[in-house]
Amino acid sequence: MSKKLLLGIIVVLLITNVTTMLLWKNDQPEESVGENEAIDTKKPVASINGTKISFQDWMKSLRNNYGKKELKTIIDREVVKQLAEENNITVSDKVIERDIATLTTMQGLVSEEELKEMEASWREDIVYRYQLEALLAQDIQVSDAEVESYFNKYDRQYQFSESVQLSHILVSDMDTAEKVYDELLAGASFSLLAKEYSIDEETRERGGYLGFNSVNTEFLPANYFDIAEGLEEYSYSEPFVTDNGVAILFLHKELPDITFTYDELKPYIRNELALQSVNQNLVADPLWEKLDIEWIFGE
Structure with a gap:
């Protein structure tokens, strides 16, 4: 160029x-x-x-x-973009979605619009990171045996389990639950009603917020996930009986399973191991010499 x-x-x-x-x-x-x-x-x-x-x-x-x-x-960013195009380095949509899902679980309650804005920014950063990693690892040798051994040992850390972001209002009896449900139908705030009525002391002051939970968790009643499956995102359930009382559930966000085979992860693990083997930090500086660059700060 x-x-x-x-x-x-x-x-x-x-x-x-x-x-x-x-x-x-x-x-x-x-x-x-x-x-x-x-x-x-x-x-x-x-x-x-x-x-x-x-x-x-x-x-x-x-x-x-x-x-x-x-x-x-x-x-x-421009250096990585140009070199990635030149070397035909792309990032799997599945890998991007897995990383976005992981980042999503680290957020608190945000609106649907705010989350979309975050996802757009994350997507750019994720693509940049993996392309930079691939470019830096290009000339470093790693055997297939090393990659496969690493995958067999740590493959679970690369998978993403189905998760749901929930809030609930837990009350002691169905009559109270029906009263709360009627107020919800009339337009009352789920969070404010949780603070007023919920008997769950751990979540009441957070508006009933339970956070993200994997479907394999043991910290929530099993029927919470059954109820959540029947809900659309950003909607609440009718009252239902659970182990600790009567609950109304709010589904904020649902994230599906994202699982990978060895072949799908092989290039990404290879790049990780390559950079680890030479203690290479994830910085673009070594790539600058591959392009003709001038800038106002000199060399």
């Missing part, structure tokens, strides 16, 4: 992603600093006992403290 083209790409990415480049656009009276905010770049951004801080000073500080790191991150 020519220097001119690569530098052109970097400039485009800088303009769209790096806040510090706003310093180059001071001839415009306003700049956006948030989703619904704008500032006048000709006026101070702050004043402390009469001492004014200009927009230019602010931008210079951002550039000096974060500019190099941010630009390197952008270049790293």
